[in-house]
Amino acid sequence: MESTGTTMSYGLLRYVRPELLRMAHYEPVEPVEVAAARLGIPPERIVKLDGNENLYGPSPRALAALAALHPLHGYNIYPDPDQLRVRAALAEYTGAAPDCIVAGAGSDELIDLLARALLAPGDHVIDLVPTFGMYVFTAAVCGGAYVPVPRHDDFSVDVPAVEAAVDERTKLIFVASPNNPSGNLLPREDLDRLLALGVPVVVDEAYIEFSGGSVVPLVADRDNLIVIRTFSKWAGLAGLRAGYGVMPRPLADLLMAIKPPYNINVAAEAAIVASLEDRELLLERVARIVAERERLSALLASVPFLRPRPSAANFILCDVTAGDAGLLRDALRAQGIFTRYFGRDGLRDKIRISVGLPEHSDRLLATLHAMGEAPRELGQSR
Ligand SMILES: Cc1ncc(COP(=O)(O)O)c(C=O)c1O
Known part of the structure; x- marks a missing residue:
């Protein structure tokens, strides 16, 4: 007779469809409060550009x-x-x-x-x-x-x-x-x-x-x-x-x-x-996000190690042309700026940046320019 919760659940897993035990899990974005606590940064200092959310909020x-x-x-x-x-x-x-x-x-x-x-x-x-x-x-x-x-x-x-x-x-x-x-x-x-x-x-x-x-x-x-x-x-x-x-x-x-x-x-x-x-108000905000996307794209093009791709959405995919894209995500994160790195085929040298409010773009750009170059090794630019 199994006695602990763990061995019990192993017992139960024998009944689970085996392909579910092998499948890769979905990687969701981390909630702000959780990430902020982990990084020791006040949540209100976080610039959240990793989930393609609408930072103007609901109507x-x-x-x-x-x-x-x-x-x-x-x-x-x-x-x-x-x-x-x-x-x-x-x-x-x-x-x-x-x-x-x-x-x-x-x-x-x-x-x-x-x-x-x-x-x-x-x-x-x-x-x-x-x-x-x-x-x-x-x-x-x-x-x-x-x-x-x-x-x-x-x-x-x-x-x-x-x-x-x-x-x-x-x-x-x-x-x-x-x-x-x-x-x-x-x-x-x-x-x-x-x-x-x-x-x-x-x-x-x-x-x-x-x-x-x-x-x-x-x-x-x-x-x-x-x-x-x-x-x-x-x-x-x-x-x-x-x-x-x-x-x-x-x-x-x-x-x-x-x-x-x-x-x-x-x-x-x-x-x-x-x-x-x-919808009129919401679509007016959408127009502001689209305008900000174009402004942010031009700003990102001025960063020597980034090449923004054209976008029809509320985010911009950037090629990281020098340094490591995953480490760049980490370095920005350590400064409270969240972007998305996927580390999958076709995306390993890229980061995705959601379009936020103009002040978010400005803080991102100041941080990128202060870095000078994209980090190449663990620990750099942290
Ligand atoms: C292409 C695409 N489809 C669907 C979704 C999920 O949207 P929802 O929040 O409505 O589940 C996302 C969310 O990022 C998305 O990028």
């Missing part, structure tokens, strides 16, 4: 709607499993039919629901790497067989390679547009070729408000196009978890049937509706 109307949630006719009552108010508001915003929309706890939940709906163990998932890490993670959790197709050096999609990789086992192609972490859009002709393959294509438009050019209007005419979007970036609601997908009606009906019934909580519901009512 005032969303904050007011949250504050106005009635304690006894709000938080203690289950939310609407049919998402009627949210789907109607999203239909008005996107121009899609409400029945073609499914809301979730972030677009992460839509990725999860789509994988659960479409993948049987061993089915192939095509991922256009380097890209957002949730696609490989979710494919692994659902037992899918992961088929990475590398992008070109400029991060455009290698469409002929995708065409060669698709076969009767392919159940999903994920393509982020703008892509994270490279910031480039998928050209319409590439999308048309992917759609012509006939398998479900998920276009992840998490950053589309920063670029324009959504392909949501195409969903009505295609039976294999799914578009997922989020309130985390443009609407400043990353902490509340609010996302949605637009897809052909039969698939939307299925996702509504298999999702956890109360997946959109009452606070997210209130904040989504209020944010859409406050």
